[in-house]
Amino acid sequence: MDSQNIEARNGNDNVVFVGKKGVMSYVLAVVTQFNNGESSVVVKARGRAISRAVDVAEIVRQRFVQGVEPSDITIATEELQGDEGPIKVSAIEITLSR
Amino acid sequence: MDSQNIEARNGNDNVVFVGKKGVMSYVLAVVTQFNNGESSVVVKARGRAISRAVDVAEIVRQRFVQGVEPSDITIATEELQGDEGPIKVSAIEITLSR
Numbered sequence: 001m002d003s004q005n006i007e008a009r010n011g012n013d014n015v016v017f018v019g020k021k022g023v024m025s026y027v028l029a030v031v032t033q034f035n036n037g038e039s040s041v042v043v044k045a046r047g048r049a050i051s052r053a054v055d056v057a058e059i060v061r062q063r064f065v066q067g068v069e070p071s072d073i074t075i076a077t078e079e080l081q082g083d084e085g086p087i088k089v090s091a092i093e094i095t096l097s098r
Numbered sequence: 099m100d101s102q103n104i105e106a107r108n109g110n111d112n113v114v115f116v117g118k119k120g121v122m123s124y125v126l127a128v129v130t131q132f133n134n135g136e137s138s139v140v141v142k143a144r145g146r147a148i149s150r151a152v153d154v155a156e157i158v159r160q161r162f163v164q165g166v167e168p169s170d171i172t173i174a175t176e177e178l179q180g181d182e183g184p185i186k187v188s189a190i191e192i193t194l195s196r
Contacts, residue, residue, distance in 0.1 A: 050149040054188040058175045073171040075192065077156045090152040094173065 014038045018045040018053040026056045030096065031064045040071065040097040046078060047089045057094045071097035112136045116143040116151040124154045128194065129162045138169065138195040144176060145187045155192045169195035 016029045026043070033041045045053035061068045072095040079086045114127045124141070131139045143151035159166045170193040177184045 048146075048149050050152050051146050051188065054148050054173050054190060057173060058188045062175060070173055073173065075152050075155060075168055075171065077160060090149065090156045092152060 014041045016041060016043050016056070018043060018049050018056055020049065023052055023055050023059065026052070027059050027064065030056060030060045034060075034065045034068070034098070040095055043094040043096065044091065046080075046091045050090060050092045053092055053094060057096055060096060065096075065098065068096050068098045071095050112139045114139060114141050114154070116141060116147050116154055118147065121150055121153050121157065124150070125157050125162065128154060128158045132158075132163045132166070132196070138193055141192040141194065142189065144178075144189045148188060148190045151190055151192060155194055158194060163194075163196065166194050166196045169193050 014033050016026055016033070018026045030041050030043060043053050043057050057070055061070070072093075074093045076091050076093075077088050078091045079088055081087075112131050114124055114131065116124045128139050128141060141151050141155050155168055159168070170191075172191045174189050174191075175186050176189045177186055179185075
């Protein structure tokens with residue numbers, strides 16, 4: 001399941017799943033949610049995209065949406081099905097709230 | 099200032115700065131601090147190493163030190179001096195406590 005599928009699945013709710021696209025794609029997605037009236041948006045990522053998720057949260061907060069702060073940050077390990085059995089990847093969820 | 103200098107600077111205190119080495123180098127550094135009696139260790143990283151810092155925290159917690167949880171996770175933007183002026187990079191601090 002790639003990031004695009006997850007974004008589609010989440011539809012209009014307040015979750016943005018950060019994958020391999022450029023940082024600004026995800027920044028735009030988060031800013032759009034806030035502009036649609038959401039009071040909080042959850043930025044999620046797995047594996048190497050975790051660094052990008054932190055970039056997204058920081059750019060939204062500092063450049064685009066006034067008064068937004070990370071209200072909760074959690075890390076976890078998720079098990080995915082790889083070609084040769086289950087693999088463990090780290091994951092992050094950053095809740096941005098205003 | 100590379101990660102090695104920062105590690106040296108921090109000496110014996112309870113901070114591990116995650117840089118470009120393999121994940122297990124940093125896992126070992128964190129486990130050593132806990133084995134030396136620290137009740138909490140702060141795992142720090144900047145830029146792309148942020149994903150690795152999350153891996154380090156998760157591996158320590160799940161495989162090596164019983165009863166350790168991330169008690170605090172903060173993200174921030176730091177300004178570094180690049181060759182062509184200041185550059186902004188994201189940073190993370192994960193406090194592991196038992």
